[in-house]
Amino acid sequence: MRKLKFLYLLPVLGIIACSKDSISENTEIENLPQENVVNQNLTEVAYPKSKGIVSDIYYAGQKLPVAEIEGNYVYQGDIILPKSKAASQFQELVYEQGKAPTNKSTGRTSGMWPDNTVYYAIDSDLPDKERVYDAIKHWETNTPITFIERSGEADYVYFTPGSGCSSYLGQVGGRQDITLASGCSTGNTIHEIGHAVGLWHEQNRVDRENHIRIYYKNVRNGMEYNFETYAEGGYDGKEFTSNLDFGSIMMYSSYSFSKNGKPTIVKKDGSTFSVQRNALSAGDIQGIESMYPSTDSTPEPDxxxxxxxxxxxxxxxxxxxxxxxxxxxxxxxxxxxxxxxxxxxxxxxxxxxxx
Ligand SMILES: [Zn+2]
Structure with missing residues (x-):
């Protein structure tokens, strides 16, 4: 992986085969009614009970299908996009010489957390705070990112109860919520923190057709937009690595948004695969190290x-x-x-x- 000073909001970098995909087939899950599939918690959703109204918005230069639910733009189930930085029309992100940018917020996102440091606070009403502490510990143990409890910092993550599990994408400025319903596990919390530091979902890579197929016929009505590739969304979607990482904690399960208990995502040979919500994969960690180079090993260059x-x-x-x-x-x-x-x-x- 390359280390880039100006790397912003990479799609998840699945690099190496840490995939646990061949270990087991999801036979038990396949026979379960859909509610139980959802309860496997392998697909995070912000509002499990609402579909919202789906429309296209422009965010960071990309056209993205989102559902508007309770005043929020929800992308791919659990990602909240800040309305203040979204536009309903395409906006130029590259300017002609001499023309000052007219709208500095739209199409741009601060994305990365400076100094590899994420400030956070936990809502006192959040049940089971241990899952937050455990998830943070996992991130600190495995990546160069440090989490510090906020003492007045302007930009911070706020862990708070919600109807599902959700997060913003990268640092958006100000307080940004990670919502955790009681059913959101430590693993789901690790996933949501992944979004907050800038990771996207793994299965929407532009080259995903080389690795998986989407069975839209099994996708719940109105949820098809969750399976658009980043390329379909606009101009992004150029991946930095060559492999889809089935072991990524940012990977949807074979049964995500299934309406009938049948798989929505299968491998190219038609088989289902296992995903996990236990730990960052080796590929996740390598991607994060590329986005947030360790300050110990990389002294500030002059x-x-x-x-x-x-x-x-x-x-x-x-x-x-x-x-x-x-x-x-x-x-x-x-x-x-x-x-x-x-x-x-x-x-x-x-x-x-x-x-
Ligand atoms: Zn997610």
Missing amino acids: EEEEEDREPGYINGEYYTMFGVTVLRYYDLWYYETRHHGYRQVKLIDDFWYYS
Whole structure:
């Protein structure tokens, strides 16, 4: 994995085969009624009882289908997108030279937590706080991210009761809730923290057709949008690694959003697979280490070294920086515009401009 200074909101990086997919078939689950399948807690949902109204919004330069429920934009079941940073129409993320960005919030997200540090607070009304402490401990033990109880910091995660399990994606600024219904386990909490530090779901990778098939006929009516790939959503979805990680804690189960107890996601050979909500996989951890390089092993480079590292980008690879997916090509950056193909772009003061 490459270490990038400006890496923002990577899709989950499934890198290596830590997959536990071949261990067992889900025969018991298949015979259970749907409520019990949901109770396996292998698919987190923010509002288990509401479908909401589905529409497309633009967020961080991508068109995403969301359900509006109780005033929130819900994406893929358990991700809450901040309304203040979403738009109903496509908005330019790359600007012509000399034109100042008109709306600094839309299409951009701070995404990463500075200094590998996530501040948090726990609602005193949250039952079973141990699952939060256990999940945090798991993150701290396995990744370079530190969690510090908030003492007045402006940007923080707030663990609070809710109708399901949900989280925002990356650092969004201000208080951002992770909701945990009583049925949300420690593993579900690890998953939701994954969203809060910037991980997406694993099964919506642009190249997922190489690994899985979606059986839409078994998907609950109105829930099909949860299975769109990131590529279908717009211009993102360029993955940084080559393999889908079935062992990722961010992977949906074979029975996610099933309406009839039959699988909604199968491997290419038609078989179901197991997913887990026990621990970050080796691939999850490697992805996180790439997004949040350990400050111990990576001393802050001075300006010159930073220049030297620049050629480390790989020719022909896509990188997502400051909310925009750009292509590295012969030491230059290119952006795929909607109507005019690729245009060369430059990053100036954290904004992208056409060259
Ligand atoms: Zn999720």
